[in-house]
Amino acid sequence: EAGVTQFPSHSVIEKGQTVTLRCDPISGHDNLYWYRRVMGKEIKFLLHFVKESKQDESGMPNNRFLAERTGGTYSTLKVQPAELEDSGVYFCASSHVRDRNEQYFGPGTRLTVT
Amino acid sequence: AQTVTQSQPEMSVQEAETVTLSCTYDTSESDYYLFWYKQPPSRQMILVIRQEAYKQQNATENRFSVNFQKAAKSFSLKISDSQLGDAAMYFCAYRSASTGNQFYFGTGTSLTVIP
Numbered sequence: 001e002a003g004v005t006q007f008p009s010h011s012v013i014e015k016g017q018t019v020t021l022r023c024d025p026i027s028g029h030d031n032l033y034w035y036r037r038v039m040g041k042e043i044k045f046l047l048h049f050v051k052e053s054k055q056d057e058s059g060m061p062n063n064r065f066l067a068e069r070t071g072g073t074y075s076t077l078k079v080q081p082a083e084l085e086d087s088g089v090y091f092c093a094s095s096h097v098r099d100r101n102e103q104y105f106g107p108g109t110r111l112t113v114t
Numbered sequence: 115a116q117t118v119t120q121s122q123p124e125m126s127v128q129e130a131e132t133v134t135l136s137c138t139y140d141t142s143e144s145d146y147y148l149f150w151y152k153q154p155p156s157r158q159m160i161l162v163i164r165q166e167a168y169k170q171q172n173a174t175e176n177r178f179s180v181n182f183q184k185a186a187k188s189f190s191l192k193i194s195d196s197q198l199g200d201a202a203m204y205f206c207a208y209r210s211a212s213t214g215n216q217f218y219f220g221t222g223t224s225l226t227v228i229p
Contacts, residue, residue, distance in 0.1 A: 003158065004158070033216070035219075037219075041221055042218075042219045042221045043205060043217075043219035043222075045218070048214075048216060055215070056214055056215070056216065059216070100215045101147055101164060101209060102161070103217065105151070105160075106158055107157060107158040
């Protein structure tokens with residue numbers, strides 16, 4: 001069974017540019033989560049999808065961040081326009097509806113905004 | 115909001131020795147779950163062990179065990195017979211049993227295993 005995959009693994013962009021991160025959850029997992037870790041700090045929750053619906057987006061930092069999950073499969077997280085403080089590692093995780101405690105994480109996308 | 119604190123940014127252990135990673139958390143809830151995740155360099159996080167707060171018995175998974183002290187809100191991870199493959203960043207995490215699905219993580223502890 002394939003794990004959670006994320007693309008790209010690393011992205012370097014300039015302040016003001018746009019970046020789109022992609023996450024492919026494990027097949028059959030209705031729950032999909034985005035988290036972010038800023039260097040040296042804790043991993044913070046951004047939002048949670050159940051299928052294509054946003055269940056909880058309380059962690060989204062501001063309206064420069066837009067997450068979508070069309071069709072309830074893969075998800076994208078767009079940052080537009082990127083700011084320096086958006087740099088960090090963005091993790092995606094997924095879980096089956098029957099076990100919300102078993103969150104499987106992807107390897108993360110390291111975003112560097114210069 | 116719940117907070118998770120890992121006070122040891124870095125730890126090291128000799129191969130075959132035992133090491134304990136600390137984690138404390140703050141919550142007003144009585145029912146919750148606690149986790150330790152491991153992230154090896156350039157690889158994805160994997161679940162090491164989890165503990166349900168209503169269980170008094172400490173969870174154990176092979177060489178990994180926890181010391182769960184509910185009253186003290188402490189959840190330490192003990193790694194016995196450390197191996198080179200244990201070198202990784204370790205994250206402690208909390209999840210409420212009643213409110214939401216998000217995990218609250220600590221800042222992580224980087225574990226080095228010395229041959």
